[in-house]
Amino acid sequence: MKKILLDAGYVFDAQVNVWSNPDYKGIAYNDGDEIETRIANIIREAHDIPTLSTELRQNITDWPSQYHLTSERANIMRPFTTSLKDSQVLEIGAGCGAISRFLGECGATVLSLEGSPRRASIARSRTRDLDNVTVLTEKFDQFQCTFQFDVITLIGVLEYANLFTPGDNPALSMLQRVKQLLKPNGKLIIAIENQLGLKYFAGAPEDHFGVPMIGIEGRYGKNQAQTFGRSALTKLLQQAGFIKSHFLAPFPDYKLPTSIVTEAGFSHPHFDAATFATQSVRRDPQMPEVCHFSPELAWPVLFANDLGLELANSFLIIASPLTQELVQTDELAYHYSTTRLAQYCKETIFASQDSQAVTIEYRRLDKSPIKSNQSGTSSHSPIQFVAPATATYVLGTPLSQEFINIITRDGWTFDQIGQFVQKYLAILATLKAADHDSPFTGTDSNLMGGEYIDCIPQNIMIDDQGRATYIDKEWQLESPVEIKHLIFRSILMMCAAITRFGAPAEGSRITVYQLIEQAFQAAGLKLSDEDTLRFEAIEKRIQQAVSGMDTQTYFEMLKTRDLPTKSTGQWAHLRQKQIEKLNQSIDDLRNSASWRLMSPLRLISGKIKSLLS
Numbered sequence: 001m002k003k004i005l006l007d008a009g010y011v012f013d014a015q016v017n018v019w020s021n022p023d024y025k026g027i028a029y030n031d032g033d034e035i036e037t038r039i040a041n042i043i044r045e046a047h048d049i050p051t052l053s054t055e056l057r058q059n060i061t062d063w064p065s066q067y068h069l070t071s072e073r074a075n076i077m078r079p080f081t082t083s084l085k086d087s088q089v090l091e092i093g094a095g096c097g098a099i100s101r102f103l104g105e106c107g108a109t110v111l112s113l114e115g116s117p118r119r120a121s122i123a124r125s126r127t128r129d130l131d132n133v134t135v136l137t138e139k140f141d142q143f144q145c146t147f148q149f150d151v152i153t154l155i156g157v158l159e160y161a162n163l164f165t166p167g168d169n170p171a172l173s174m175l176q177r178v179k180q181l182l183k184p185n186g187k188l189i190i191a192i193e194n195q196l197g198l199k200y201f202a203g204a205p206e207d208h209f210g211v212p213m214i215g216i217e218g219r220y221g222k223n224q225a226q227t228f229g230r231s232a233l234t235k236l237l238q239q240a241g242f243i244k245s246h247f248l249a250p251f252p253d254y255k256l257p258t259s260i261v262t263e264a265g266f267s268h269p270h271f272d273a274a275t276f277a278t279q280s281v282r283r284d285p286q287m288p289e290v291c292h293f294s295p296e297l298a299w300p301v302l303f304a305n306d307l308g309l310e311l312a313n314s315f316l317i318i319a320s321p322l323t324q325e326l327v328q329t330d331e332l333a334y335h336y337s338t339t340r341l342a343q344y345c346k347e348t349i350f351a352s353q354d355s356q357a358v359t360i361e362y363r364r365l366d367k368s369p370i371k372s373n374q375s376g377t378s379s380h381s382p383i384q385f386v387a388p389a390t391a392t393y394v395l396g397t398p399l400s401q402e403f404i405n406i407i408t409r410d411g412w413t414f415d416q417i418g419q420f421v422q423k424y425l426a427i428l429a430t431l432k433a434a435d436h437d438s439p440f441t442g443t444d445s446n447l448m449g450g451e452y453i454d455c456i457p458q459n460i461m462i463d464d465q466g467r468a469t470y471i472d473k474e475w476q477l478e479s480p481v482e483i484k485h486l487i488f489r490s491i492l493m494m495c496a497a498i499t500r501f502g503a504p505a506e507g508s509r510i511t512v513y514q515l516i517e518q519a520f521q522a523a524g525l526k527l528s529d530e531d532t533l534r535f536e537a538i539e540k541r542i543q544q545a546v547s548g549m550d551t552q553t554y555f556e557m558l559k560t561r562d563l564p565t566k567s568t569g570q571w572a573h574l575r576q577k578q579i580e581k582l583n584q585s586i587d588d589l590r591n592s593a594s595w596r597l598m599s600p601l602r603l604i605s606g607k608i609k610s611l612l613s
Contacts, residue, residue, distance in 0.1 A: 001111050001134040008144035010136060016121040017128065019136040027115035027139060027164060035064045039096055040122045042069065049126060051102045052342040052365060054548040063285055068095070071338040071345070072256040074102035076155060076191050076316060078347060078365075079248070079260055079327070079334050083187075084108045087150040090181060092140050093157035097123030104130035108151070115139050115164065140174065141165050148183045155191045156254070159208065159225045171226070175240035179321060187326065188242065190317040191254035195227040197313035198298060199252075199284065202291040230310055237319050245319040246326040249312035251277045252284035258336055260316060264352075265332035266309050270395050271350065271358050274303035276333060277312075278401070279458065282497050284313070289564055294408045294500050300401075332358065341548045342366055344385050346474075350393065358393035362474075381545040382538065383453065387474035394469045399424065400457035403494050410502040417515070418522025421487055425523075427460060427468045428452070428486065448486065450477035453542075456490040458497070475546075484520075484527065488535040491516045492558070501563040508565065512558040 005012075010019045030036055042065070048055035056069040067073070077084070077099060085107040094100045094112035100123050103110045110133045114120040120137035127133040136143075141164065158171055167173035178188055193207055195215040200206065206214040208225035220226040228236065230247060237245050249266075250257035259276035266273055277299040281287065287295075302308050318326045328351070335348040345365040352358045402423075406416045432448060448455070454475050461469045495501075495512050504510060510518075513532070520527035536555055543551045 001109065004111070004145060004147045005134070005136060010138075010144075017124045017135070018117070018120045019134065020117065020120075021138060021142075024117070024138060024142075026117045026137065029160075029163070030116055030118065031064050036096075036118055036122065039065065039068050040118070040125065043096070043122060043125045049101070049129070050342070051098075051105055052338065052345050054341055057339070058549065066285060067255060068098060070098075070256060072258065072336070073098040075257045075260070075336040075338060076250055076254050077102055077106075077153075077189070078336060079316075079331075080151075080189065080318070081106050084151065088147075089151045089153065090149040091153045091155075092178070093155065093160075094123040094135060095119055095156075097126030097135075099153065099155050100133055100135070101126050101130070103153075104133040108132065110134065111136060111149075113138060113140060113143060139164060141177070145181065147181075149181055149186060150183055151187050151189065152178050152182055153189045154178070155189070158190055158192050159227050162220075162223055162226055171228075171236060172239055175236065175242070179241045182321065185322055185324060186320070188317075188319045190233075190319070191250070191314065192233075192317075193227045193253065193314050194229060194312055195232070196229045196311060197253070198295055198302065198311040199287060199313045201311075202287075202293055202295050202298075204286065204288050204291070207286065230315065233315065233317065237317070241321055242319040243321060244323050244326060245317055247309060248316040248318075248327070249277075249309050250314050250316050251280040252287075252313055254314035254316060256283065256285070257314075257316075258283055259333060261308075261333045262327055262331055263309065264329065265350065266303070266306075268332055268352055268358070269355060271332050271352065271393075272303075272395060272397075273308060273333060274300045275398060276335065277303070277308065278404075279398075279497055281499050287499060291499055294404075294498075296404055296497070296499060297408060336365075338365065340546050344546055346387060358395070360391040360393050362387050362389060362391070382478050382541045383450075383545060384476045384478065385474060386451075386476045391471070391473075394461040394463065394471055396461035396463040396469070398458050399427065399460040399462055399468065400494050400497070403457060404498060408498065408500060408502050411505045412502050413505045414518045414522040417519045418524070421519055421523035421525070424457060424460075424487070424490065425483070428455065428483065430468060431455065431460075431470055446483050447480035448483060450480055452486065453477040453481050453489075455486065456493050458493060482535075484525065484531055485535045485538065487520065487523075487525070488516055488527075488532070489539060491519055492539065495563070499564070501565045503565045509562045511560065511562060515563065 005019050009021070011022055012019050042056065042059045043049065046053065046055050051074045052071045057071060060066045060069050084103060087108045089103055089108045089110045091100055091103060091110060091112040094114040096119055097112070100110060100112040104127050112123055112127075112133060112135045114123055114135065114137055117137045120135050124135040127135070158174060161170035161174040165171075165174045182188060200213070200216050203212055205212050214220065215227055234245060247263060249261045251259045251261070258280050261273045261276055265271055278296045281295045281299075299308070302311055320326060330351045330353055332350040332352055334350070338345045343366060347363045347365055349361045349363065350358055351361070403420055406412050406420060428448065432452075451473065452470075454473065455470050459470060459472050461471055463469070492512065495515065517527060540551055540555065543549070
């Protein structure tokens with residue numbers, strides 16, 4: 001890359017290890033001086049800077065630091081890991097280097113282009129030990145280069161074309177310029193929010209403006225960021241000369257994806273892609289506290305009506321000027337577990353050679369293959385990592401969906417939750433018996449094998465015959481697990497995946513811990529304070545051992561924060577009631593005998609009523 005840059009007149013700044021045009025001043029785009037200075041200091045002082053760095057994750061304190069430091073950012077590029085090796089890649093819009101780092105780790109020769117000099121220096125700091133990554137600070141439309149690349153990436157960039165690219169149609173101009181920089185058989189990779197993403201219909205603010213409905217209503221200005229729906233993006237790519245394009249859907253979105261579904265995954269008759277969308281909703285830190293509806297309930301309906309891809313919150317697109325294979329045609333979806341210590345991070349690949357059988361393959365992300373029943377956990381850990389190399393795919397509905405259906409509707413009762421717990425216990429007994437172990441007859445003193453620690457409703461699939469299968473067996477507790485601990489753990493995990501809870505019939509406010517207590521009581525089970533403290537201590541040890549993160553604050557929140565039970569419709573109803581009450585107070589005042597003595601208030605009250613109306 002050095003020769004390319006030298007031939008174009010760029011110079012190297014040895015102080016920050018970044019290339020630039022000596023006269024370049026930078027673009028007016030940043031997250032703020034305090035934030036970017038903080039990110040720069042964290043990365044500069046870190047000893048552990050790979051993509052899966054635990055040290056960087058431990059410095060996450062807010063949304064900007066999460067966006068720049070989390071290991072989940074790189075998941076958007078993981079489906080292309082193999083094809084990136086030995087490729088020459090142009091990354092447009094490097095930001096603070098999260099994707100730059102991953103591209104370099106894949107073995108690509110990378111030129112990372114970043115318009116902000118400060119961000120460019122941070123990106124180079126993040127890749128300081130990777131000689132195959134070169135960082136240039138320059139505006140894309142001023143980029144001087146005649147070299148053609150194997151791969152060009154626009155990760156969170158195309159939407160900003162209106163701000164930094166000249167022309168009547170800046171997004172088209174950007175794509176046309178990209179095509180000129182691609183080899184004839186090269187590939188363009190785009191990640192961008194969907195203008196018509198479901199979360200925006202649910203009330204989430206448009207990502208670039210912080211205001212709801214701007215994208216859905218098409219209220220973008222000519223000099224503002226702009227996103228597109230699937231059809232508009234397809235036409236834009238075709239206009240720019242990209243004959244072939246393939247859309248994938250990252251969930252919850254492209255910024256912090258945990259799952260990515262291919263076009264084949266959406267259409268396969270024996271594969272349930274909706275589960276990836278449903279179980280990822282709460283993983284999006286930009287979701288509002290209050291939604292118009294529950295996305296986790298809406299997603300299965302949309303998928304059943306072939307609208308899952310159209311309404312995905314983001315798109316991951318791979319496009320080419322030639323008609324060529326862009327993705328592995330047999331791969332349906334990818335799921336990533338990357339908010340863990342590096343040795344436990346894994347990729348799950350769902351594939352199908354035909355329209356029938358679906359296979360599952362697990363891969364460690366530290367490059368080593370997973371051997372059957374291989375333990376990867378240190379001796380002092382309370383659990384062992386025993387993920388298999390492969391598994392059988394089970395088509396069905398997660399048992400947790402039944403819990404979601406109950407608790408997201410207003411008027412749910414603890415008796416309904418108790419009945420669900422009893423059903424869960426019956427399934428555990430059946431699974432235990434099927435494993436040639438005697439089924440338990442009680443709950444207070446009975447145990448399950450340590451391999452059942454993850455046998456929670458999210459990991460129990462119910463097929464169309466009502467049969468239950470325990471899936472995703474990757475952990476084993478060092479000792480047997482108490483039945484009551486499994487119930488405690490299950491409710492914790494299920495509540496963590498729900499955006500909005502219905503208002504319970506018995507009272508209006510409840511915490512997760514209160515819900516657990518009531519669920520045990522309704523199921524006819526005993527849960528003592530000692531039980532709760534013991535189970536909480538075990539969960540803290542497990543989470544600490546797996547993620548390397550302190551979870552004390554999280555568990556304290558579960559004891560004190562009420563479950564979110566309001567919808568936007570309820571907020572509107574409450575606001576209307578408040579308005580009616582205030583109007584009545586004003587009318588009562590006007591009818592009082594002393595009203596005529598309060599002339600200033602008469603004017604004010606009239607203005608208040610005018611504003612309220």
